[in-house]
Structures are given as C-alpha cells and as structure tokens.
Amino acid sequence: MRAILKKTWPSVYFGSTACRLLNSKKRPLPHIVLMIWLCCSQFAAGQDFPVFQQFRYDEDYVVLVKDSVRDLYDKVKYTRIGSGGYLSFGGDFRTQYLIIQNENWGAAPKDKDGYTLNRWLFHSDLHLSRTLRIFAELQGGQANSTDIKVPVQENPLEPHQFFIDYSFFPNSPLRLRAGRQEVAYGSQRIVSLRDAPNIRRSFDGVKAIYKKGNIATDVFYLHTVVDKTGIFDDTSSPGMRLWGTFAEIHLPETKLNLNFYYLGFYNARALFNDGAGKEKRHSLIARIFGSMRNWSYDLEAGYQFGSVGERTIAAWSTGVAASYRFSGFKFSPEAGLKADLISGDQSRADNSHQTFNPLFSPGAYFGLAVPLGPSNLMDIHPSVTVHFSKSVTFVCDYAFLWRYSTGDGIYRPIMIPIFKPSDAASRYIGSQLSGTFICQPNRHITLLAGMSWFDCGNYLEQVSAGENILYGFVSAQIKL
Numbered sequence: 001m002r003a004i005l006k007k008t009w010p011s012v013y014f015g016s017t018a019c020r021l022l023n024s025k026k027r028p029l030p031h032i033v034l035m036i037w038l039c040c041s042q043f044a045a046g047q048d049f050p051v052f053q054q055f056r057y058d059e060d061y062v063v064l065v066k067d068s069v070r071d072l073y074d075k076v077k078y079t080r081i082g083s084g085g086y087l088s089f090g091g092d093f094r095t096q097y098l099i100i101q102n103e104n105w106g107a108a109p110k111d112k113d114g115y116t117l118n119r120w121l122f123h124s125d126l127h128l129s130r131t132l133r134i135f136a137e138l139q140g141g142q143a144n145s146t147d148i149k150v151p152v153q154e155n156p157l158e159p160h161q162f163f164i165d166y167s168f169f170p171n172s173p174l175r176l177r178a179g180r181q182e183v184a185y186g187s188q189r190i191v192s193l194r195d196a197p198n199i200r201r202s203f204d205g206v207k208a209i210y211k212k213g214n215i216a217t218d219v220f221y222l223h224t225v226v227d228k229t230g231i232f233d234d235t236s237s238p239g240m241r242l243w244g245t246f247a248e249i250h251l252p253e254t255k256l257n258l259n260f261y262y263l264g265f266y267n268a269r270a271l272f273n274d275g276a277g278k279e280k281r282h283s284l285i286a287r288i289f290g291s292m293r294n295w296s297y298d299l300e301a302g303y304q305f306g307s308v309g310e311r312t313i314a315a316w317s318t319g320v321a322a323s324y325r326f327s328g329f330k331f332s333p334e335a336g337l338k339a340d341l342i343s344g345d346q347s348r349a350d351n352s353h354q355t356f357n358p359l360f361s362p363g364a365y366f367g368l369a370v371p372l373g374p375s376n377l378m379d380i381h382p383s384v385t386v387h388f389s390k391s392v393t394f395v396c397d398y399a400f401l402w403r404y405s406t407g408d409g410i411y412r413p414i415m416i417p418i419f420k421p422s423d424a425a426s427r428y429i430g431s432q433l434s435g436t437f438i439c440q441p442n443r444h445i446t447l448l449a450g451m452s453w454f455d456c457g458n459y460l461e462q463v464s465a466g467e468n469i470l471y472g473f474v475s476a477q478i479k480l
Contacts, residue, residue, distance in 0.1 A: 049077070052443060052479050054193065055182055056123055057135045058160070061088050076480075085127045092121040094477040096198075105456060106465030115145040117153055117198045121160065127233040130170040137161040141199045147305045151227035152363060153198045158227075158234045160202050173212035178202050183222065185204065185246045186259040186287050187300055188362060189319060189374065196364035197371075204236040211261055214250040224360075238266030241357070244283075259287035261302070265359055270308055272355050273409045273417045274348040277309020281357055304356060317342045317374070323385075334385040344376025344408030355408055363413050366399060367434055369452035369471035373413040378427075379400040393438045401429040403459060410459075424462035431455050448475040 052058050064078035065086075079087045099114030123137035139160035143153035163179030183203050185191045194201040205222030224240040244263040251257070263283040270279035285302035297320075304315040323336035345355045358365075358374045366372050366379070383397040403410065406427060409419045436450035454469040 008163065011303075027248040027270070044071070049443070054184075055090075056090055056121075056137070057125065057182075059088075059090070059125075062086070073365065075239075075480075081126075081128070084129045087127070088125040090123050090125075091480045092119075092477065094119045094475065096473055096475040098368070098473045100466035100472075101470040102465075103469065104464070105460050105469065106467030109147065111145075113145070116144060118142045118144070118276065119198050119200075121200075123161070131167040131172075133165040135161060135163055135165070137397070139200065140253055149229050151229050154229050155199045155227055155234070156229075157231045159232065160200065173210055175209045177207040177209060178205075180225065183207075183220070185218075185261060186248075187289075187298060187319070189300065189361045189365075190261070190283065190285060190302070190358055191242070191353060192362045194360070196362065201225070201227075201360060203242065214252065216249070217245065217247045219245045239266075241266045255290045255292060257289050259285070259286035259289075259300075261287075263359065265357070271416060272308065272345065272353065273420065274311065274345045274353060274355070275309060277311070279306070279308045279357070280434045281306040281308075281313055281359075283359070294327055295322065296325075297322045302356075308353050311351050313353050315343045315354050317356045317358075323383075332387045334387075336381075336383040336385065338379075338381040338383070340374060340377060340379045342374050342377045342404060344403060344405035346405055346407045348407065354405070355411075357415060358413075361413050365400070365413060367432060367452050368473070369434070369469050370430075370454050371413055372401070372429075373411040373415055375411045375415065376404050376408040377410070377429075378404050391439060391441050394435065395438065396435045397433075399432045399434070401431070401457075402427045403429060419463040424459050426458035426462060428457035429459050430457035432444070444479050446475075446477040446479075448477075449473070 022316040041265075050059055050061060061078040062076055065080065072203040076089050081087055096117045097114060098117065100111065101224050102260065103111070107283075107387045119139070119141040121137060121139050123135065126134045126136075128134070130428040137160045138157065139155070140157045141153065141155045143149060145171050146153065159180065161180050161182060163177050163181045165175050167175045180202050181204075182193055182200065183191060184193045192201070203222035204224045204225055205220060207218055207222075210217045222241065223238065224242070226235050226237045228234055242263065242265055244261065247258075247260045249260075250256040261283065263285070264284070265279070265281045267279040267281075270277060281304055283302055283304045285300065287298070287300040289298040290296070299318075299320050301318045302316065304313055307314045317340070319338070321336065321338040323334050325332055325334045343354045343356045345353055356375050361373055362423045364371060366376050379399055379401045381397055381399045383395065385396075386394045388394065406425055410429065411417055432452055432454045434450065434452040436448060441447075450473055452469070452471040454471075455467045456464075456468055460466050
C-alpha cells in the first residue's frame with residue numbers, strides 16, 4: 001500500500017500552531033485558513049485504509065498486518081502486540097467560528113463578532129487478544145469569546161470513553177461491553193451522539209452486543225454522564241438512566257433495513273409545561289429505511305407510555321424522509337422532503353401527559369440557529385442537494401414549523417420548556433432557510449460553511465421579542 005503521509009511532522013507543527021491560535025483572544029481567521037490549506041497539502045496522498053466510522057471504536061485496522069510498506073502513519077494505526085493483539089491510535093480536531101444575530105429571537109445579549117468552538121478527541125484501542133479489548137478516549141472542548149460557559153460547549157478535559165470488550169471465544173457473535181461509552185441508535189432522533197454544538201455525549205453502563213449475518217442486537221443498561229465545565233469532573237448521574245434493546249435487520253433481497261427499539265427512561269427531575277415530577281417513560285419505536293434505484297426513504301414511528309409524577313404518559317411521534325437523485329443531470333441534483341408529526345400535551349389541567357420526549361436527541365435537530373427539540377411539533381422540510389464534484393456538495397433546506405398542540409409550548413433539545421403555552425394561541429412557529437457548502441478533499445479533511453435565516457411566525461411574535469435570526473458559521477475538521 002502507498003503511504004498516506006509523506007511528511008508527518010509539518011502537519012503536527014501546523015496542528016499545534018492552530019491550537020495556540022484558536023485559544024488566543026484574537027480572531028485568527030486568516031491563520032485558520034492558512035493552517036487548513038497547509039494541512040490539506042500534507043494529506044494529498046491516500047491509500048485504501050478502513051473508512052473512518054462515526055463511532056471510532058468500530059474501526060478495524062487488522063488489514064494493515066499485510067502491509068509491506070510501513071511508514072509512521074501505518075504504525076500509529078496498527079502496531080502488532082504478541083501473536084493476536086495490536087494497538088491503534090487516532091484523533092479528531094474540529095474548530096468552528098459562529099456568528100448569530102438576535103439569538104433566542106432577540107432575548108439574548110448582542111454579540112457583534114461571534115465566537116469560536118474548538119474540540120479535540122484522542123483515542124487508543126488496545127486489542128490484547130481476539131477476545132479481550134480496551135478502548136479509551138479523551139475529549140476536550142473550548143468556547144472562546146462567550147460570556148457564559150455551558151458544559152456542551154466548554155469542557156476542557158474529560159475521560160470521554162473507557163470500556164472493556166470481552167468475547168467468550170474468538171469470532172463469537174456475542175460480546176460484553178462495560179464502562180464509559182458513546183451510544184446512538186437508528187436515525188439518532190431519539191438516542192444520538194450530540195455532535196453539535198461541541199461536546200459529544202457519553203454514558204456509563206453495560207451492554208451485550210450480538211451481531212451475526214444480517215442481524216445486530218444490543219441490550220443495555222446505562223447512566224447518563226453529566227457534562228461539567230471543569231477538568232476530569234464529569235460524573236455518572238444516578239437520577240437519569242436509560243435501558244432497553246435495539247435490533248437492526250438487513251434484508252439484502254429487498255434492499256430493506258429494519259430497526260426496532262424498546263427504550264426505558266428514568267429522570268428524577270423532569271420538567272414539562274404541564275408540571276414537574278419523576279419521569280418513568282417507555283418507548284416502542286419501529287423504523288424502515290432503504291434505497292431503490294434513485295430513491296431513498298426513511299420512515300420512523302414511536303409510541304411512549306409511563307408516568308410523569310401523577311400524570312399518565314400517552315405520547316407518539318412519526319417522521320418520514322424521502323429523496324430522489326437525478327443522476328442523468330449535471331451535478332446529480334437531489335430533491336428531498338422531510339416531515340415530522342410529534343405530539344404535545346393537550347391540557348395542563350388533566351392527569352394525562354402527551355408531550356413526546358426525544359430523550360437524547362441531537363443538539364441541533366433543526367440547526368444551530370434555532371435549537372428546538374423535536375417535541376410538540378409539526379414540520380415539513382423540502383430540500384435540494386447539488387454535487388458539484390466528488391468532494392464539493394451544496395445543501396439547501398427550507399423548514400416550516402408549527403406547534404402540534406396549543407396546550408403545550410416549545411422545548412429546547414435538553415427538554416426544557418422555553419415559553420409557557422398560555423402565552424399565545426397561534427400554532428405557527430416560523431420558517432428557516434439554510435444553506436451549507438461541504439468540501440471533503442480527502443478522507444481526513446472536512447470543511448463546512450453555511451448560513452441560516454429564521455423568520456419568526458405568529459407564535460414567536462406573541463411570546464418573545466420576535467426578531468428574526470441570522471446565523472452563519474465556518475468549520476474545519478481533521479481526522480486521523
């Protein structure tokens with residue numbers, strides 16, 4: 001195989017220089033651009049390494065054992081230990097510059113020059129044998145030029161993952177995993193990594209993993225890791241727990257893929273518009289997705305039951321996404337449509353609770369400009385995607401949002417109510433037009449630039465200052 005890094009140390013130098021610049025008080029945008037260009041030049045060459053995975057612990061570099069050309073990068077990704085083991089290292093650095101006008105529809109303090117979010121991840125993967133493995137990952141995140149530090153943006157250093165995998169015998173389809181770990185399932189509408197805005201989510205617990213052929217199943221019991229703004233101070237929460245099972249089935253003959261979930265959730269301090277209390281919630285979810293010729297589709301529906309305080313839960317959610325790619329046209333444009341119908345509480349005066357809880361949804365389900373959680377909502381998103389080349393893509397999305405129930409309000413992604421439902425009778429929240437350029441010159445580098453404009457609807461004009469939001473960002477990410 002060809003070496004992927006002909007010159008390693010210049011890349012290390014520029015990466016360390018970028019860290020110093022990004023943590024300074026100045027706005028080093030020209031320096032960031034220069035650093036990105038230099039890094040791109042270092043990673044111009046490539047070889048058939050395993051694809052970087054969303055979960056870095058899913059990567060397998062055993063293929064490098066047959067590599068006859070072993071440069072420094074090869075050895076970082078694969079160092080043989082004994083007869084059946086190996087050690088691998090990897091990392092991820094991301095920097096973002098964000099600027100927003102009229103944050104929270106005009107309620108937040110004005111910020112004229114924006115702020116930066118930086119995040120780095122470094123992991124080691126030790127396979128002691130074919131049955132025993134230890135995975136560890138550190139995470140650090142900084143928010144510069146922000147007046148208020150919040151844990152999902154600022155978390156200088158934490159043990160993000162540390163778990164042990166054990167199989168009872170080699171090539172067993174059953175593995176046991178114990179420790180701190182990332183978890184996400186299906187479409188990630190309910191249990192996600194929370195890659196935005198900055199700090200990724202993790203859990204403490206145990207999991208049994210079964211994978212054989214076209215069937216994969218997890219059974220798990222987990223405690224949420226509470227993010228904090230100090231160093232090595234993140235803790236496992238006894239008051240927020242998740243347990244259940246997830247199954248994924250692939251049907252190659254029909255090109256169908258099926259997901260089935262059962263999720264149990266406990267929150268000792270739940271808060272909704274109809275009141276607070278201990279939340280014991282159970283979710284049953286089914287999903288079907290796949291592709292056929294130029295079409296792709298994704299349908300998911302769920303029902304929730306249980307209790308919040310003395311109130312009985314009866315909530316539900318449906319979501320659909322479909323797209324068609326015009327492969328015969330220049331730039332292979334894609335037309336897409338997404339829609340959600342998500343229940344909200346009907347009345348604060350009864351003993352029934354209909355607000356759907358997305359549990360651990362993404363931090364930016366509808367974009368960073370308007371961080372709304374998918375609860376008590378009706379929305380529709382037409383979109384267009386244009387592939388200018390293999391490495392450059394443009395995505396344009398127009399979202400329209402309404403409240404499902406006028407008896408309930410809207411929520412942040414962490415399920416905190418934003419406004420009281422009695423403040424307005426209108427359903428229409430507003431619309432958001434977004435455009436994003438995505439450039440990926442090679443497997444290591446991802447560059448993003450985008451802008452969003454949110455036009456307030458009648459509901460927001462009645463409960464807030466009702467100022468339209470303008471949001472822009474640029475982002476650069478390097479994976480090793």
